Amino acid sequence: VIRTFEGVQTGTGHGVHVGEVPIGTTPTDSGYQLKDGTRGGTYTTDMGNGAPSDGSPFARPTDNWGDGLPSNRESAAVDAHFGVAATWDFYKNTFGRAGIRGDGVGASSRVHYGNGYVNAFWDDDCFCMTFGDGDGNTHPLTSVDVAGHEMTHGVTAATANLNYSGESGGLNEATSDILGTMVEFHADLPADTPDYLIGEKIDLHGDGAPLRFMDKPSKDGRSADYWRRGLGGIDVHYSSGVANHFFYLLSEGSGAKTVNGVAYDSPTYDHSTLTGIGRDKAAAIWYRALTAYMTSTTNYAGARTATLHAAEDLYGAGSGEYTAVAAAWSAVNVGTAVPTAPSLTHPGDQVTALGTAVDLLVPTAGGSGTPAYTADHLPDGLALDAATGRITGTPGTTGSTTVTVTATFPSGATASTTFTWAVTDANSPCPSAHLLGNAGFESGAAQPWTATPGTVDTDRGQASHGGSWKAWLDGYGSGHTD
Ligand SMILES: [Zn+2]
Numbered sequence: 001v002i003r004t005f006e007g008v009q010t011g012t013g014h015g016v017h018v019g020e021v022p023i024g025t026t027p028t029d030s031g032y033q034l035k036d037g038t039r040g041g042t043y044t045t046d047m048g049n050g051a052p053s054d055g056s057p058f059a060r061p062t063d064n065w066g067d068g069l070p071s072n073r074e075s076a077a078v079d080a081h082f083g084v085a086a087t088w089d090f091y092k093n094t095f096g097r098a099g100i101r102g103d104g105v106g107a108s109s110r111v112h113y114g115n116g117y118v119n120a121f122w123d124d125d126c127f128c129m130t131f132g133d134g135d136g137n138t139h140p141l142t143s144v145d146v147a148g149h150e151m152t153h154g155v156t157a158a159t160a161n162l163n164y165s166g167e168s169g170g171l172n173e174a175t176s177d178i179l180g181t182m183v184e185f186h187a188d189l190p191a192d193t194p195d196y197l198i199g200e201k202i203d204l205h206g207d208g209a210p211l212r213f214m215d216k217p218s219k220d221g222r223s224a225d226y227w228r229r230g231l232g233g234i235d236v237h238y239s240s241g242v243a244n245h246f247f248y249l250l251s252e253g254s255g256a257k258t259v260n261g262v263a264y265d266s267p268t269y270d271h272s273t274l275t276g277i278g279r280d281k282a283a284a285i286w287y288r289a290l291t292a293y294m295t296s297t298t299n300y301a302g303a304r305t306a307t308l309h310a311a312e313d314l315y316g317a318g319s320g321e322y323t324a325v326a327a328a329w330s331a332v333n334v335g336t337a338v339p340t341a342p343s344l345t346h347p348g349d350q351v352t353a354l355g356t357a358v359d360l361l362v363p364t365a366g367g368s369g370t371p372a373y374t375a376d377h378l379p380d381g382l383a384l385d386a387a388t389g390r391i392t393g394t395p396g397t398t399g400s401t402t403v404t405v406t407a408t409f410p411s412g413a414t415a416s417t418t419f420t421w422a423v424t425d426a427n428s429p430c431p432s433a434h435l436l437g438n439a440g441f442e443s444g445a446a447q448p449w450t451a452t453p454g455t456v457d458t459d460r461g462q463a464s465h466g467g468s469w470k471a472w473l474d475g476y477g478s479g480h481t482d
Helices: 073-097 144-159 166-187 241-252 279-293 301-315 320-330
Strands: 009-014 020-028 031-032 044-046 106-111 120-124 126-130 255-259 264-265 351-355 357-360 372-376 381-384 392-395 400-409 414-422
Touching: 020 073, 020 264, 044 073, 073 106, 073 126, 073 144, 073 166, 073 279, 120 144, 126 144, 144 166, 166 241, 166 279, 166 301, 241 264, 241 279, 241 301, 241 320, 279 301, 279 320, 301 320, 351 357, 372 381
Parallel strands: 044 106, 106 126, 351 414
Antiparallel strands: 009 020, 020 031, 120 126, 255 264, 357 392, 372 400, 381 392, 400 414
């Protein structure tokens, strides 16, 4: 063999949901087939809306697939083929994972499954994705987030293998929603702007509403926003809400927020206000928890522990990411937030005019419980309220002091901050003090002045104005230098 050559092609597809996208194809004697040589050989077949069979890859004479309409059988195939590739790319580029099992083998896709079949599913046995065409065979369930969701079930099966019932079933479903959403963000398609909604493109209910909402899962009318006793007894697609909500809060924080034009408003169980750490870090924490710590029986309490371990591995035990994970779980009623180390905010150096009333609050951050406050070296006339940390009063004396405010928490933990406080008099802006050094020369030397030898003396012939010593500058009515 002198030379071999594998002709990997990039064709152009027009999907129902993905719009115009590049897709991986392979040339044949008579044209091209929907088989991707660059992503583990993944291929897409037509089930013919009939009985289950694996079928053979879509094939056509030119490398231009589908027309964007469900009536063209290639359009849904483009969606599926792209969705599988996008899922492969997300796991490969983000976590270095080669395929669903991590073994470099690409999963295949089967489209046009059944007649009016309103679902899509992952099957570990065929190691393949199957997509129905939806109501009237005109609403294929082939959006990117659905593909990412279903194939993530394969990743879960190959890693934590969470049981598909009880709380672990909810975590299994949530893992697919979380990482399926991340597939959508990674693909970043103009025709499918990334969001924290699940199945917003496939219109399963026929009213344009998504299947699920991550910012406030109960918006679907059934999913749980917060953990509660008995959560494991409800359908896994609804108990997943707690973890979806956790992931949204960890990524984006609480309250109202618009991302890519979609308005969200995420509540918290403990009425805390959270700031997100970003979806990339949140996804890295979830993926590490899934692949390193979760097992088949992990429940919500276990997921909290697993994600805290993951955050510690990735970002450190005392990191902001670690405390953010604890706070986000607390916000969905799973465990409590980790108290952060208390601190006092430096109020800045203070300058106050004599006789002007003062009202200064030195705020604390972190810590748990209400601290007691003390202050050292406050200017005369000012006082600190030990219960609130508020400094009030009217300074009565000019001068400058170095003030230290200390907060002592019930646990014994303390925090303090130090700043200067100058009290000035508008009528006498200079603080009263000796500004000249050795002004009467009574040290017997010129220091800190310098002088010609003999200038500083105690000669009584020209006596000093006060004391014994003087500096006699000579001259006697004519120019002279000393
Ligand atoms: Zn699922």
